[in-house]
């Protein structure tokens with residue numbers, strides 16, 4: 423009873439009604455939203471008019487959330503082609519340019535960025551959910567947030583500024599490549615929150631020790647909110663960041679085409695809550711069969727998003743290529759949004775003799791040997807993936823004072839075999855050998871010409 427009363431503390435939530443909504447209430451709300459969004463798409467999206475007609479689907483075929491399973495998936499490549507065929511925003515854009523108040527971009531792997539437009543209503547939705555997500559992670563009005571990430575075009579930039587300001591916290595746009603400035607300003611302001619990638623949080627701790635000759639803990643950062651790559655939720659990586667900073671690490675996850683932060687973790691650190699109830703509908707697909715899987719603990723697959731309230735670029739069944747595992751459907755915090763963890767991008771996934779391996783999982787195993795390792799790791803690929811001929815070649819740094827022992831090497835290889843069920847060849851190198859990245863970590867090194 424006490425726990426229930428505590429969890430209903432109104433200060434726990436930014437939008438308590440939505441965040442604690444019951445499943446049938448959520449379904450009713452989302453079906454009502456979906457109906458409106460579908461009316462809009464059938465009337466205004468040349469891209470979906472064609473796509474749905476080709477699939478033999480008319481408006482009356484799509485009445486419930488479950489009916490969405492009949493809609494063909496939308497890929498990033500289709501959006502890119504659509505934008506190329508009909509610049510500037512593509513055949514999937516449904517708003518007039520005069521109604522677009524901002525352009526963001528989603529960087530692809532191919533270099534040419536794709537543009538994402540927002541109407542005033544879209545921007546309000548982004549701010550609302552992103553603010554909810556940062557509030558879930560414990561950001562409060564009295565906090566001073568150092569933004570150690572890019573601001574320009576990047577979905578984790580200006581929309582995060584809007585969200586932090588909506589909460590009423592103080593937003594400090596330091597950006598990237600400015601570690602010295604970040605440390606000085608954080609000290610001057612007594613900043614207590616850092617928003618960055620997990621790679622940067624690790625890099626910055628090293629920087630503070632090396633250049634500022636300080637223990638990062640003395641800087642006073644007590645909350646680190648991570649995003650843009652998996653890592654903040656990987657137990658060994660999280661432990662490393664928390665230990666270095668004396669801070670609580672939580673993570674968030676979103677998508678540049680859909681909404682900047684759709685999932686975020688509460689202070690119980692048990693997976694990221696679904697936070698975009700009235701804006702983005704989620705499905706999880708079995709990667710082999712393409713079937714929709716029930717959202718329940720232990721289920722793992724590719725995350726698929728559908729817009730429920732978007733004016734400029736509403737998307738149906740958009741493939742994220744994010745591979746996720748559902749961790750729970752309830753929480754001590756009282757939020758009812760299901761919780762998940764992201765294992766990595768399906769594009770990053772390697773397949774060793776039929777076994778799916780995410781580079782982040784390899785890092786997790788190597789990190790579990792700290793302090794005998796530093797936790798830094800790189801996978802060497804001799805030929806383009808995802809198929810890799812065993813053994814998986816891994817370079818790992820031994821820890822300060824540990825030395826490169828053949829026992830350690832064998833122990834790591836054995837644990838990789840136990841945990842990930844693949845054989846590996848581990849090469850140990852001195853601490854500091856592998857490159858540290860300010861932005862996203864690069865866990866795979868290609869030894870071939872691409």
Ligand SMILES: [Zn+2]
Nearest residue numbers: 688753755757
């Ligand atoms: Zn929670």
